[in-house]
Structure formats: C-alpha cells, structure tokens
Amino acid sequence: DGGITQSPKYLFRKEGQNVTLSCEQNLNHDAMYWYRQDPGQGLRLIYYSQIVNDFQKGDIAEGYSVSREKKESFPLTVTSAQKNPTAFYLCASGGGGRETQYFGPGTRLLVL
Amino acid sequence: DQQVKQNSPSLSVQEGRISILNCDYTNSMFDYFLWYKKYPAEGPTFLISISSIKDKNEDGRFTVFLNKSAKHLSLHIVPSQPGDSAVYFCAASAVGTYKYIFGTGTRLKVLA
Numbered sequence: 001d002g003g004i005t006q007s008p009k010y011l012f013r014k015e016g017q018n019v020t021l022s023c024e025q026n027l028n029h030d031a032m033y034w035y036r037q038d039p040g041q042g043l044r045l046i047y048y049s050q051i052v053n054d055f056q057k058g059d060i061a062e063g064y065s066v067s068r069e070k071k072e073s074f075p076l077t078v079t080s081a082q083k084n085p086t087a088f089y090l091c092a093s094g095g096g097g098r099e100t101q102y103f104g105p106g107t108r109l110l111v112l
Numbered sequence: 113d114q115q116v117k118q119n120s121p122s123l124s125v126q127e128g129r130i131s132i133l134n135c136d137y138t139n140s141m142f143d144y145f146l147w148y149k150k151y152p153a154e155g156p157t158f159l160i161s162i163s164s165i166k167d168k169n170e171d172g173r174f175t176v177f178l179n180k181s182a183k184h185l186s187l188h189i190v191p192s193q194p195g196d197s198a199v200y201f202c203a204a205s206a207v208g209t210y211k212y213i214f215g216t217g218t219r220l221k222v223l224a
Binding site (some may be wrong): 004006031035040041042043044045048058088090091092096097098099100101102103104105106108 | 116118121144146148153154155156157158161174201205209210211212213214215216217
C-alpha cells in the first residue's frame with residue numbers, strides 16, 4: 001500500500017530532552033513537509049524539503065531540526081530549545097511545487 | 113496576521129441538506145487553493161482544489177467556488193451525510209511559493 005507513515009502515534013518528552021519524530025513515505029514524492037497543529041489553530045509549517053539533501057525553514061522552525069538524507073524519509077527533531085512542544089505533529093508529502101500534499105496520521109507529543 | 117481565515121469555528125447541518133463552509137483570504141497573490149477534511153487524531157485528507165483561473169470546481173458531492181474579487185472561497189457539500197462530520201481546512205498558496213497557508217478550520221456536524 002502506498003502512503004505516509006508516522007511513528008510513534010504518541011510520544012512523551014521530558015524537560016531538556018530531544019525527541020525525534022519519524023516520517024516515511026513510499027509514494028515516490030519529491031517534497032515532504034512538517035506541520036504543527038495546536039487546538040483551535042490551523043496547521044503551521046515547521047520545515048519543508050523539495051528534494052533530497054535540501055530543506056527550508058517554514059514559519060515556526062525555531063526549536064526544531066530536520067534532515068533529508070533519503071527521498072522516503074524526513075525525520076523531525078524537537079529540541080530542548082522548543083519551549084512549548086506539546087502539539088499534534090503532521091507530516092505530508094507531495095509532488096513538489098504546489099502539488100497537493102498528502103498527510104500522514106500524525107504524532108501527538110506530550111511533555112512530562 | 114492570519115492570511116487565511118475561516119470565521120465560523122463550527123457549523124451544524126441536517127443530513128441531506130447543503131453544507132456551506134467559507135474561507136476568506138487577504139493575500140491577493142494567492143492563486144491556488146485546497147480543501148482538506150480532518151477527523152480527530154488523524155491526518156487531513158485532501159478533498160478538492162481550485163486554481164484562480166477557474167471560479168468553480170466540482171467532484172461528486174463537493175463543489176468549491178472561488179470569488180477572486182471578494183477573496184473568498186466556499187466549499188459546498190450536497191447532500192450532507194453523517195460521515196461528513198469532521199473539521200474542514202482551506203489552504204492557499206501564492207504564485208512562486210511552495211508553501212500552503214492553512215485556515216483555522218471549521219467543525220462540521222451533520223445531524224442524522
């Protein structure tokens with residue numbers, strides 16, 4: 001089955017800890033994206049990558065880091081510098097440019 | 113500054129009737145728009161798109177209308193079904209960018 005997988009579904013972070021959220025796609029999409037959703041708010045773009053080994057900051061990149069070593073994978077690290085990490089994190093992929101983006105099931109991050 | 117606004121946080125409609133979800137935008141450079149449907153704790157699912165060269169796009173029960181002069185688009189669902197109950201997001205993209213700006217969403221409840 002083609003699709004986007006995110007793991008884990010739930011993730012707990014302790015103070016001062018870095019955590020990494022996984023995103024994998026087998027849709028052969030060039031572009032991948034990370035969004036954050038907070039209650040009552042829309043999706044806000046954290047980072048995006050149009051091609052392997054290249055990525056750009058979105059609107060709220062502070063406290064996050066990414067890598068794009070493989071076309072299929074775009075992991076997001078929430079660093080200790082992100083002071084308000086509790087949110088629902090969504091990964092998406094698309095054909096690049098302004099092609100439609102397709103979303104994974106999301107990871108909910110909670111702070112202990 | 114919210115460039116994409118969905119001013120109705122929620123909407124209730126009787127089964128079989130029409131649901132109309134609205135979206136307003138402020139950036140005149142936006143020229144491509146998407147609608148997504150999202151169930152709780154899941155990723156958004158793409159519904160329908162529209163380019164600024166058109167004023168209407170239809171796909172089954174879903175029709176999106178675009179009024180460029182008013183910077184307004186709407187999603188019509190006819191007939192509404194209980195399974196349509198979800199949060200609906202509109203998203204807009206500007207010429208020359210790879211980013212989508214999402215609205216805050218409208219929660220639709222279709223009553224049986």
